[in-house]
Amino acid sequence: MKNEKYSDLGFAKLDLERQKRRGASEAVFCECKTDEQLIKIFSEFKTQGQNVIGTRVSVEQAEILKKEFEGINYNECARVITLIQKPVKKIGEIAVCTGGTGDIPVAEEASVTAEFFGSNVKKYYDVGVAGIHRLMSNIDEIRKANVIITVAGMEGALGGIITGLVDVPVIAVPTSVGYGSSFKGLSALLTMLNSCAEGMTVVNIDNGFNAGYSASQINRKIAGE
Numbered sequence: 623m624k625n626e627k628y629s630d631l632g633f634a635k636l637d638l639e640r641q642k643r644r645g646a647s648e649a650v651f652c653e654c655k656t657d658e659q660l661i662k663i664f665s666e667f668k669t670q671g672q673n674v675i676g677t678r679v680s681v682e683q684a685e686i687l688k689k690e691f692e693g694i695n696y697n698e699c700a701r702v703i704t705l706i707q708k709p710v711k712k713i714g715e716i717a718v719c720t721g722g723t724g725d726i727p728v729a730e731e732a733s734v735t736a737e738f739f740g741s742n743v744k745k746y747y748d749v750g751v752a753g754i755h756r757l758m759s760n761i762d763e764i765r766k767a768n769v770i771i772t773v774a775g776m777e778g779a780l781g782g783i784i785t786g787l788v789d790v791p792v793i794a795v796p797t798s799v800g801y802g803s804s805f806k807g808l809s810a811l812l813t814m815l816n817s818c819a820e821g822m823t824v825v826n827i828d829n830g831f832n833a834g835y836s837a838s839q840i841n842r843k844i845a846g847e
Contacts, residue, residue, distance in 0.1 A: 778810025
């Protein structure tokens, strides 16, 4: 691995071999970076002919990148930006479910990420436990997916309930949506970690990116890619 290529920009060392090594290119976490740093990072990846995905992108950062690069796509709800230089073949199916409307931004981050890394995505929003009939009326369609992502705040029960109804991997994402005693997502996280429903994997609070990335890896294996 010492001989694998990376591009040293001084403030960042871009992993140019990640696509070959892991089957997916490096992502750019944009929240803590300056405009100049982002432009240099995107420029280098573009020069290398790689597709680029950036997460936690502000509207202001997106506008700057749009001016610098043609073909930029920004999902403001997800706070995700993408630059596609090579066509992405989408395979399989991932279902993304949310407990409520307030969970949609994290679900959108998961959805955009999964699509970027080559998965078809179907969305089932606002199917939380407060109106369980909404989930049950969609469960037959949800079961058709190779992987299911559940995104929920408050008490975070959606993941465990869906896991108990399906025979495919479920990735649960706790969100920071909720009132005071939800402790900015900690309550949902602990509910998911303590679920007795087998087969559910839990990622960190509001981490839609990791859920989408992991689900896409599983989906690729199931779809035979």
